[in-house]
Amino acid sequence: xxxxxxxxxxxxxxxxxxxxxxxxxxxxxxxxxxxxxxxxxxxxxxxxxxxxxxxxxxxxxxxxxxxxxxxxxxxxxxxxxxxxxxxxxxxxxxxxxxxxxxxxxxxxxxxxxxxxxxxxxxxxxxxxxxxxxxxxxxxxxxxxxxxxxxxxxxxxxxxxxxxxxxxxxxxxxxxxxxxxxxxxxxxxxxxxxxxxxxxxxxxxxxxxxxxxxxxxxxxxxxxxxxxxxxxxxxxxxxxxxxxxxxxxxxxxxxxxxxxxxxxxxxxxxxxxxxxxxxxxxxxxxxxxxxxxxxxxxxxxxxxxxxxxxxxxxxxxxxxxxxxxxxxxxxxxxxxxxxxxxxxxxxxxxxxxxxxxxxxxxxxxxxxxxxxxxxxxxxxxxxxxxxxxxxxxxxxxxxxxxxxxxxxxxxxxxxxxxxxxxxxxxxxxxxxxxxxxxxxxxxxxxxxxxxxxxxxxxxxxxxxxxxxxxxxxxxxxxxxxxxxxxxxxxxxxxxxxxxxxxxxxxxxxxxxxxxxxxx
Amino acid sequence: xxxxxxxxxxxxxxxxxxxxxxxxxxxxxxxxxxxxxxxxxxxxxxxxxxxxxxxxxxxxxxxxxxxxxxxxxxxxxxxxxxxxxxxxxxxxxxxxxxxxxxxxxxxxxxxxxxxxxxxxxxxxxxxxxxxxxxxxxxxxxxxxxxxxxxxxxxxxxxxxxxxxxxxxxxxxxxxxxxxxxxxxxxxxxxxxxxxxxxxxxxxxxxxxxxxxxxxxxxxxxxxxxxxxxxxxxxxxxxxxxxxxxxxxxxxxxxxxxxxxxxxxxxxxxxxxxxxxxxxxxxxxxxxxxxxxxxxxxxxxxxxxxxxxxxxxxxxxxxxxxxxxxxxxxxxxxx
Ligand SMILES: Nc1ncnc2c1ncn2[C@@H]1O[C@H](COP(=O)(O)OP(=O)(O)O)[C@@H](O)[C@H]1O
Ligand SMILES: [Mg+2]
Numbered sequence: 001x002x003x004x005x006x007x008x009x010x011x012x013x014x015x016x017x018x019x020x021x022x023x024x025x026x027x028x029x030x031x032x033x034x035x036x037x038x039x040x041x042x043x044x045x046x047x048x049x050x051x052x053x054x055x056x057x058x059x060x061x062x063x064x065x066x067x068x069x070x071x072x073x074x075x076x077x078x079x080x081x082x083x084x085x086x087x088x089x090x091x092x093x094x095x096x097x098x099x100x101x102x103x104x105x106x107x108x109x110x111x112x113x114x115x116x117x118x119x120x121x122x123x124x125x126x127x128x129x130x131x132x133x134x135x136x137x138x139x140x141x142x143x144x145x146x147x148x149x150x151x152x153x154x155x156x157x158x159x160x161x162x163x164x165x166x167x168x169x170x171x172x173x174x175x176x177x178x179x180x181x182x183x184x185x186x187x188x189x190x191x192x193x194x195x196x197x198x199x200x201x202x203x204x205x206x207x208x209x210x211x212x213x214x215x216x217x218x219x220x221x222x223x224x225x226x227x228x229x230x231x232x233x234x235x236x237x238x239x240x241x242x243x244x245x246x247x248x249x250x251x252x253x254x255x256x257x258x259x260x261x262x263x264x265x266x267x268x269x270x271x272x273x274x275x276x277x278x279x280x281x282x283x284x285x286x287x288x289x290x291x292x293x294x295x296x297x298x299x300x301x302x303x304x305x306x307x308x309x310x311x312x313x314x315x316x317x318x319x320x321x322x323x324x325x326x327x328x329x330x331x332x333x334x335x336x337x338x339x340x341x342x343x344x345x346x347x348x349x350x351x352x353x354x355x356x357x358x359x360x361x362x363x364x365x366x367x368x369x370x371x372x373x374x375x376x377x378x379x380x381x382x383x384x385x386x387x388x389x390x391x392x393x394x395x396x397x398x399x400x401x402x403x404x405x406x407x408x409x410x411x412x413x414x415x416x417x418x419x420x421x422x423x424x425x426x427x428x429x430x431x432x433x434x435x436x437x438x439x440x441x442x443x444x445x446x447x448x449x450x451x452x453x454x455x456x457x458x459x460x461x462x463x464x465x466x467x468x469x470x471x472x473x474x475x476x477x478x479x480x481x482x483x484x485x486x487x488x489x490x491x492x493x494x495x496x497x498x499x500x501x502x503x504x505x506x507x508x509x510x511x512x513x514x515x516x517x518x
Numbered sequence: 519x520x521x522x523x524x525x526x527x528x529x530x531x532x533x534x535x536x537x538x539x540x541x542x543x544x545x546x547x548x549x550x551x552x553x554x555x556x557x558x559x560x561x562x563x564x565x566x567x568x569x570x571x572x573x574x575x576x577x578x579x580x581x582x583x584x585x586x587x588x589x590x591x592x593x594x595x596x597x598x599x600x601x602x603x604x605x606x607x608x609x610x611x612x613x614x615x616x617x618x619x620x621x622x623x624x625x626x627x628x629x630x631x632x633x634x635x636x637x638x639x640x641x642x643x644x645x646x647x648x649x650x651x652x653x654x655x656x657x658x659x660x661x662x663x664x665x666x667x668x669x670x671x672x673x674x675x676x677x678x679x680x681x682x683x684x685x686x687x688x689x690x691x692x693x694x695x696x697x698x699x700x701x702x703x704x705x706x707x708x709x710x711x712x713x714x715x716x717x718x719x720x721x722x723x724x725x726x727x728x729x730x731x732x733x734x735x736x737x738x739x740x741x742x743x744x745x746x747x748x749x750x751x752x753x754x755x756x757x758x759x760x761x762x763x764x765x766x767x768x769x770x771x772x773x774x775x776x777x778x779x780x781x782x783x784x785x786x787x788x789x790x791x792x793x794x795x796x797x798x799x800x801x802x803x804x805x806x807x808x809x810x811x812x813x814x815x816x817x818x819x820x821x822x823x824x825x826x827x828x829x830x831x832x833x834x835x836x837x838x839x840x841x842x843x844x845x846x847x848x849x850x851x852x
Contacts, residue, residue, distance in 0.1 A: 007626035011612070018614040353610035357671065360574045361627035362599040 004363050008371020009378065016342070016379055027383060031390050057159045057229055058168040058180040059111045063104020066188035103191045104183040107214070111181060111233075112159045157229070169217050179229040180217040187214060319398050320405040320484065323391055327405075328480035329458040331387040332473045335380045335424040336452065340445040342376035343428035347438040369509050373425050381421040388413065407483040412490075416479045419494050422501035423472045430504040433511030472497060522587060522679050522711040523550040523573060529581035530568050542568040544735040545582070550713060550728075552678070555705050557722040558715040559838060560732030561850055566715040567607060569732070570681050573713075574604050586679065600628075603680035605672035607687060609664045613657035617648055617667045620656060621674060628675040642670040646700070662693030669700065679711045680704065686721065701725055719839045719850055731842055738845045747836040750844045753781060754810025755834040756817065758803040761827050762788050765803075769824040777816045779808040786849050800829060802849055806840075 016022055160177070162168045168180035184190075190213070216233050349355035358368050388406055395405045406413050431448060435441040455463055456473025468474040475497050479490040530543040543565040550556045558566045571577040573584040575595045584591045589598035611620045621639045625631075630638065643649040646666035656664060665685060672680055682701065686694045702725065704710040716722055722729050723743065730740040739746055770783045786802040807813040810833045821828060834840065842850045 003631065004627060004629070007623060011615075011623050014619070015612055015614055352613075353606045353608040354612060356571075356576050356606060357604065357610040357624060358627055359576055360599060360602070360604040361624065361675075362596045362629070363627050364596075 001367060005367050005371040005374060008358070008368055009375035012342075012345075012372055012375025013378055015345075016375075027386055031386070055157050055179070055229060056177045057111065057157050058162045058171055058177045059108050059159050059183075060162050060165050060168045060180060061104045061108035061183045062165065062185045063102055063107075063183050063187040064185045064189075065102035065104070066191075102188055104187045107183055107187070108161065111157065112161055113157070165215075172217050178218070180215075181229065181233055182215040182217060184213060184215065320395055320403060323395050324405055324484040325457075325477050325481055327387070327391040328477045329453070329456060329473055331384050331391075332420055332424070332456070332476045333449065333453045333458045334387065335384050335420060336427065336449040336473075337446070338380050338383055339376060339421075339424035339426075339428035340431050340441065340449065341428075342379055343372060343425065343432045344438060344441045344445070346372060346432060347441070365513060366509055369429065369505075369512060373429055373505055376428065377418075377421045377425045380424050381417055384417045384420060385414075388417070405484055406480060407486050409483060409486070409488070412483055412488060413480075415494065416476065416483065416490065416497075419479075419497035419501070420472065420476045423476075423497045423504070424501075426501035426504035426508065427472070429508030429512070431508070433508035472500060520552040521549055522552045523548065523556075523584065523713065525549075525569075525573060525582065525584040527582035528569065528572050528579050528584060530565075530572060530577060531580045541735055543572070546732075546735075546737055548730060548737070548740075550711060552711050553705065553709055554727040555701065555712045555714055555725045557726040557729045558713065558732055559717070559719065559722040559726075559729055559842075559850075560715075561717050561848075564717075564732040565735040566717075566732055567683055568735075570683050570713065570715060574602060574681055575599055600675065601677055601679055603672040603675060603677035605669050605680065605682040605685050607683040607685075609656075609668050611656045611664065611667055611671065614655060616653045616655055617643065617659070617670075618652040620667060621671055624671050625674045630674065638674060638676070642673060645673075646670045647696075662689045662696075665689050665693060665697060669697065673704075677710070679713070681713045683715050684717070685714075686716070686718070698724060717850065719837065719842070723838055729838060731838070731845070733842070733846055739841055743838065746838060746841045750806070750836055750840045751781075751808075753806040753808055753836065753840075755836070755840045755843075756805040756807060756810050756814060757830075757832045757834060758805070758817075758821065759829045760801040760803055761829060762798070762801065763827060765824065765826055769820065769826070773805065773817055773820050777807070777813050777820070779810075779813045780805055780817070781808070782806040782844075784843060784847060804843060804849075806844070 162171070162180075165180075165182045168177070168182060171177050172180045214233055216229055218229070346355060349358075355368075359365060392403070392405050396402045427448075431445055432441055435444060452471045452473055455468055456471035456477060457463065457468060458473055465474075475493045479493040479497075482488070482490050482493075525546055525548045528543055528546040529541070531539050531541050533539045546565075546569055548556075548569075558569065560566055568577065572579045573586070573591055575591050575598065579592065583593075586598035587601045589595075589601070591598045612623070615623070618639060621642060622635060625635045625638060640649070643652050646669060648663060648666060648670075651659070651663065656667065659667070665688075669682070669685060672682070685701075686697050689697070698721065701712055701714060704712055712725075714721075714725055726743065728740070728742050729746060730737045731746070732738065739749060765785065770785065774780050774783055783806075784804040786804070788801045789799040790797070805813075805817060807817075814831070814833065818828070818831070839850055842848070
């Protein structure tokens with residue numbers, strides 16, 4: 001029986017590749033497109049100096065910082081098991097006035113490619129983030145050449161500091177900048193957790209306030225540049241938020257342990273060496289801040305942390321960083337069309353009665369569909385691979401040396417491509433099964449494909465991730481981006497893609513059975 | 519003799535997109551014996567293709583069933599399908615593949631492969647006389663050559679039974695001759711059973727052991743050609759083609775009343791052949807008469823005195839056309 005499926009699949013391939021126009025449409029168009037992408041991003045293709053860099057960005061930092069005192073929100077009184085009240089201030093060593101964390105300064109410094117100062121403005125014990133090392137750095141390599149950034153933000157952005165948000169926006173409008181990054185006054189307070197004691201004197205993190213959202217004011221005339229800036233900023237802000245949460249969690253636990261101990265009388269206050277305790281506490285904070293240390297260590301080549309946005313920024317050539325998501329999205333987008341219109345050929349087979357000839361042979365209809373699926377799956381597979389190869393070539397030319405932009409794990413690239421091909425072809429079977437006429441496929445096929453592309457961020461604007469997850473393009477691009485960053489955490493992506501493909505095929509086949517009554 | 523195909527009350531109702539329904543086949547009962555050429559004769563739209571589609575497992579009957587060599591086409595379709603070959607009305611071939619590739623592909627659909635398939639393809643290419651063009655793409659073939667490959671593709675599995683749905687449509691007389699000879703060869707030398715559909719009386723007449731005449735989804739007559747023609751009696755048929763002209767009913771009455779042997783008169787007014795052309799089939803006056811040649815002079819005289827302009831006259835012995843006319847009152851026109 002498998003032989004019949006293979007016969008149909010092979011015939012499908014053969015017929016497709018005999019049709020020159022179809023081959024041209026399927027392979028040449030994406031190739032031309034990827035070359036255009038390459039030229040647009042890579043300048044003249046001169047391998048010496050990729051003039052891809054230098055997206056003009058204005059950086060406005062209005063961050064007022066977060067006061068540590070306020071962050072911790074000490075109550076006036078701590079619960080007192082005995083009679084004597086404890087002055088809260090006596091419990092914790094008083095922080096020097098004006099000690100504040102300013103994450104905005106750091107973000108601005110990174111964007112401006114300036115040396116990064118510590119987040120704290122005053123030196124307080126172990127709390128100076130500039131002294132925090134990055135344990136994720138491979139020590140053996142950190143001193144050597146590998147520590148040098150493969151590509152720093154400097155290659156990518158031509159950032160200018162500005163003082164006023166309005167001024168910056170006006171400059172973007174006038175075309176001077178592709179985008180303005182405006183760090184709001186409340187950025188640090190947003191990132192840094194706020195604490196308060198509840199009625200039981202348990203310390204709790206507070207929901208962050210509003211008003212701390214970093215704005216990327218983009219020029220509509222330069223959507224691609226603006227998108228790059230946007231994705232960089234989003235990546236970095238996420239990083240700060242991650243640090244803030246980790247920091248908050250540690251602080252919360254340790255402070256609660258301390259307060260709880262005192263409250264239950266397990267810790268006798270007189271015996272507590274407060275200064276040592278607070279030093280301990282601050283050690284913990286330092287651990288929490290480690291990821292931040294990675295973020296601000298130039299060239300940190302951390303490969304193991306699950307911090308994709310960070311890696312995307314710090315690894316690889318800037319051109320590769322852009323061509324991976326953009327190219328993968330384009331590849332899948334094209335694959336969707338091949339999938340739908342490849343399966344649609346069943347209508348043509350019905351019109352010229354070759355379908356009927358197959359049906360009157362002793363071959364179950366599901367085998368005919370499976371053969372069609374398989375044949376088109378191979379076509380889509382080849383199409384995506386050719387596109388990936390073409391993009392690799394373009395990227396290598398732009399970068400000036402052979403670069404595997406999709407990462408070195410060829411087997412994994414093939415598996416992801418296969419999953420995507422199955423999904424795209426399964427979608428084809430589903431759509432063709434759902435439609436009543438070929439005209440409906442012509443109408444709905446592109447509509448569905450374009451919707452998926454919009455959801456998946458193919459056209460240069462990203463939708464919220466919750467929405468993007470509905471698109472197989474999201475899952476595919478995500479997996480390819482991970483591969484490009486030498487990550488392999490895409491099991492879920494594979495499950496989603498394979499599962500969706502099989503499901504769509506089965507539902508499509510069921511719908512089809514009803515339509516195959518000729 | 520063994521029964522090869524048997525249908526019981528086959529019925530097919532199609533629903534149209536506008537919600538209306540059409541009864542394409544209204545309860546057909548057939549019995550086709552092993553080794554015979556059985557023709558389904560009927561005008562376009564009679565339901566021939568729909569009938570063939572149901573008994574080949576292509577279309578599910580709305581009602582009824584058919585057995586092929588004893589296997590139900592609805593319940594044991596794989597077994598039934600192994601016994602049949604199918605030559606559809608359309609050229610069901612991949613234009614971008616060669617003749618050989620087409621045959622090899624459809625052979626694989628019958629589970630054939632390897633040397634056996636290669637040998638069978640060679641045999642069939644020889645049979646339809648296209649061995650020298652076997653590696654050329656189908657879209658470079660003439661209509662007649664395509665028809666021949668189309669037939670070969672229906673014989674790949676060396677079936678004991680083959681359906682041929684109007685296999686001569688759109689080909690030149692030379693190729694038509696070839697196809698008809700091929701069909702006879704299948705029966706005479708390969709001992710095959712053939713179900714042949716056509717709207718051409720001459721083809722059914724030349725080929726058939728038995729004929730079923732179909733009209734509006736129903737079998738209106740069935741039997742050997744002799745049995746069928748006996749239904750219209752021993753009458754000859756006198757056909758007069760007439761220009762666009764009104765003829766008074768009285769003229770017909772007079773002919774019928776006063777000419778010895780005349781039993782019946784039918785008049786088919788001029789018919790537009792093509793919807794958007796001005797080509798008309800001429801009006802056709804048919805007179806059924808015993809001893810037609812004797813009656814002819816008197817009828818001609820009557821028509822002449824009534825001022826009817828006669829374009830041609832033909833005297834036909836009893837044939838299938840006469841049966842169709844007698845049963846439907848219409849001519850079996852192309
Ligand atoms: N798939 C279909 N849907 C609706 N009507 C159909 C379909 N197939 C055939 N018909 C109608 O059924 C009738 C019989 O058609 P068909 O079997 O093709 O006749 P024939 O082969 O004798 O010319 C025609 O009126 C035709 O329009
Ligand atoms: Mg027909």
